[in-house]
Amino acid sequence: MKGIWVVVALTLEVALAAIPEETLDWWQTSVFYQVYPRSFKDSDGDGIGDLNGIADKLGHLKDAGIGAVWLSPIYKSPMVDFGYDIANFTDVDPIFGTLEDFNRLQNRAKELGIKLVLDFVPNHSSNESDWFVKSLQRIDPYTEYYVWVDPKYDAEGNRIPPNNWLSEFGGSAWEWRAERQQYYLHAFAVQQADLNYNSPYVVEEMKNVLRFWLDRGVDGFRIDAVPYLFEDPELRDEPLSGKPDALPSESQYLTHIYTQNLPKTYDMIQQWRQLVDEKKAEDGQTRVLMLETYAPIDKVMAYYGSEERPGGHFPFNFLLISDLNKDSNAYAFNETVHKWIDNMPEGRWANWVIGNHDQHRVASRYGPELVDGLNMLAQLLPGSGITYNGEEIGMVDAHISFSDTVDPAGRNAGPERYELFSRDPERTPFQWDDTFNSGFSTSNRTWLPVNSNYHQLNLAAQKEAPVSHYKVYQRLIELRKQPTVQRGSLQTYPASEKVFAFSRVLSGKIPIVVVINLGSETEHVNLDALADIPENLVVDVASIYSSRVAGASVSRSDITLDPKEALVLTSASQI
Ligand SMILES: *[C@@H]1O[C@H](CO)[C@@H](O)[C@H](O)[C@H]1NC(C)=O
Ligand SMILES: *[C@@H]1O[C@H](CO)[C@@H](O)[C@H](O)[C@H]1NC(C)=O
Ligand SMILES: *[C@@H]1O[C@H](CO)[C@@H](O)[C@H](O)[C@H]1NC(C)=O
Ligand SMILES: *[C@@H]1O[C@H](CO)[C@@H](O)[C@H](O)[C@H]1NC(C)=O
Ligand SMILES: CC(=O)N[C@H]1CO[C@H](CO)[C@@H](O)[C@@H]1O
Ligand SMILES: [Ca+2]
Ligand SMILES: [Ca+2]
Numbered sequence: 001m002k003g004i005w006v007v008v009a010l011t012l013e014v015a016l017a018a019i020p021e022e023t024l025d026w027w028q029t030s031v032f033y034q035v036y037p038r039s040f041k042d043s044d045g046d047g048i049g050d051l052n053g054i055a056d057k058l059g060h061l062k063d064a065g066i067g068a069v070w071l072s073p074i075y076k077s078p079m080v081d082f083g084y085d086i087a088n089f090t091d092v093d094p095i096f097g098t099l100e101d102f103n104r105l106q107n108r109a110k111e112l113g114i115k116l117v118l119d120f121v122p123n124h125s126s127n128e129s130d131w132f133v134k135s136l137q138r139i140d141p142y143t144e145y146y147v148w149v150d151p152k153y154d155a156e157g158n159r160i161p162p163n164n165w166l167s168e169f170g171g172s173a174w175e176w177r178a179e180r181q182q183y184y185l186h187a188f189a190v191q192q193a194d195l196n197y198n199s200p201y202v203v204e205e206m207k208n209v210l211r212f213w214l215d216r217g218v219d220g221f222r223i224d225a226v227p228y229l230f231e232d233p234e235l236r237d238e239p240l241s242g243k244p245d246a247l248p249s250e251s252q253y254l255t256h257i258y259t260q261n262l263p264k265t266y267d268m269i270q271q272w273r274q275l276v277d278e279k280k281a282e283d284g285q286t287r288v289l290m291l292e293t294y295a296p297i298d299k300v301m302a303y304y305g306s307e308e309r310p311g312g313h314f315p316f317n318f319l320l321i322s323d324l325n326k327d328s329n330a331y332a333f334n335e336t337v338h339k340w341i342d343n344m345p346e347g348r349w350a351n352w353v354i355g356n357h358d359q360h361r362v363a364s365r366y367g368p369e370l371v372d373g374l375n376m377l378a379q380l381l382p383g384s385g386i387t388y389n390g391e392e393i394g395m396v397d398a399h400i401s402f403s404d405t406v407d408p409a410g411r412n413a414g415p416e417r418y419e420l421f422s423r424d425p426e427r428t429p430f431q432w433d434d435t436f437n438s439g440f441s442t443s444n445r446t447w448l449p450v451n452s453n454y455h456q457l458n459l460a461a462q463k464e465a466p467v468s469h470y471k472v473y474q475r476l477i478e479l480r481k482q483p484t485v486q487r488g489s490l491q492t493y494p495a496s497e498k499v500f501a502f503s504r505v506l507s508g509k510i511p512i513v514v515v516i517n518l519g520s521e522t523e524h525v526n527l528d529a530l531a532d533i534p535e536n537l538v539v540d541v542a543s544i545y546s547s548r549v550a551g552a553s554v555s556r557s558d559i560t561l562d563p564k565e566a567l568v569l570t571s572a573s574q575i
Contacts (some may be wrong), residue, residue: 030067047443051097065477147185220288232258330494350383372543373566397425433460
């Protein structure tokens with residue numbers, strides 16, 4: 001008797017209400033697909049991906065069922081940080097093409113019904129930008145465009161930076177410029193000078209950047225490095241983090257209480273939201289704002305804003321990256337899913353990210369056998385699904401030697417420690433087929449090497465194969481159109497230490513259950529604790545090494561799962 005009560009209480013505790021019936025907007029029902037332009041498709045044989053290449057390959061995204069594309073930066077840039085160092089925010093870099101190419105890409109996307117979202121990188125510009133060059137010379141209104149500060153002097157009278165702040169890419173965040181006899185701030189590379197948001201000119205300039213692209217018809221923005229917008233005006237030293245494995249030159253050596261998530265940042269985001277909402281008021285079409293905010297959960301949630309002053313449509317949910325890995329058990333998965341859902345302000349929309357161009361690939365972090373399971377989580381938990389290019393075919397990190405390393409975060413760390421910081425392994429070219437350079441480029445030298453596993457692992461092969469990561473992915477995207485996935489309630493259930501399950505239930509609709517064996521042993525579990533799930537279930541889609549096929553029967557009360565097996569179960573043979 002007691003046991004039953006425990007189960008019931010637990011079930012009530014973890015069930016989350018269904019979303020009331022209403023018309024969901026495009027950004028809620030779409031999958032967002034991040035294209036890293038340098039690595040997607042090279043159309044002109046210079047070894048670097050470009051806009052015409054993306055336009056050529058939009059058919060793939062349509063085939064996969066993608067509703068929206070987010071392009072990493074395509075703007076004019078010296079490419080020190082591969083486009084995140086922007087010299088002109090309203091022009092396309094010649095490496096990627098021209099504004100006309102951009103128009104063509106946009107028209108092609110419209111034809112296919114795919115929304116186009118751009119990366120907005122507000123924290124810094126390239127030091128090669130016109131703005132910086134004029135600021136260096138104190139030409140107004142550019143004089144205060146950047147965070148310029150007078151030097152300090154040590155006991156021997158040597159000039160030193162104004163405080164201990166560190167760059168994300170290693171070393172002091174301050175760079176001396178003799179021309180101004182001042183230091184400027186750079187939260188990232190020396191060539192990425194932080195813009196000064198205390199200058200009303202900068203605030204207006206960056207709003208004009210948003211207006212420029214909105215007027216050209218983009219469907220929204222993904223905003224880069226949001227926490228870094230403002231810094232402590234008193235320039236106080238940051239405290240030591242005490243992290244044992246961080247070197248004094250490395251960002252993690254400090255706790256970033258004076259350089260990240262300052263209160264003014266939230267206000268700036270709300271102003272940008274107001275700006276995109278004004279555009280929406282013209283034609284009723286939502287322009288989305290997605291925010292990149294690596295931060296503690298309360299600070300992340302605050303970026304949703306309030307009902308009166310909304311912030312982003314959503315801050316990215318990086319918990320499946322930051323809080324879990326291949327060793328996490330089912331209780332940790334349960335906690336992590338709840339960490340987002342339970343902390344999210346009421347009435348807001350969730351999202352699930354499993355990778356991007358800054359993180360080792362999901363297949364490498366969790367092991368290739370769990371890729372389908374992770375895609376099931378990202379696509380079938382409540383909220384928007386996000387996919388980084390290559391995740392749909394289970395691409396893995398490539399090994400890149402130090403001499404081939406081009407990422408400043410890796411180069412700055414040096415040959416001993418570069419593998420801890422380099423983001424090159426997750427940025428290698430997309431693996432289209434088994435022809436030269438995986439069909440990415442005809443060049444003899446691609447900007448990063450193509451992963452040598454491309455002969456086996458490529459999209460064309462996965463389209464041919466009866467069972468593949470790509471086919472699982474396609475089916476998951478199809479399932480997202482079900483009302484149960486769009487609006488159903490969520491109940492999570494760690495069925496054993498190694499088996500994580502969740503259900504999505506909507507009254508009058510077919511329920512969906514996902515069950516994943518995270519472990520390396522066979523597991524026997526029952527899912528009787530899941531409410532409103534019938535005893536007789538059928539497999540809708542299974543992870544690729546599963547011995548089960550679509551349509552196979554499974555009983556709720558007695559399931560045997562192979563190591564790493566992941567299943568989507570429903571109550572009908574077809575939905
Ligand atoms: C950016 O590029 C556009 C188009 O080439 C040009 O009109 C504009 O003056 C440039 N802006 C800056 C700040 O260099
Ligand atoms: C930008 O920074 C790099 C690295 O410090 C330097 O070599 C270059 O001259 C700078 N460019 C300008 C215009 O200040
Ligand atoms: C799952 O997580 C929720 C939220 O933290 C918690 O209340 C519940 O007890 C967890 N379930 C189990 C079985 O650990
Ligand atoms: C690439 O290399 C091959 C073999 O080394 C050579 O035949 C070909 O001409 C090269 N192509 C280009 C564009 O350099
Ligand atoms: C995921 C992402 O876009 N990361 C970017 C955050 O911002 C820095 C600086 O602009 C880039 O280096 C990262 O790639
Ligand atoms: Ca090219
Ligand atoms: Ca800043």
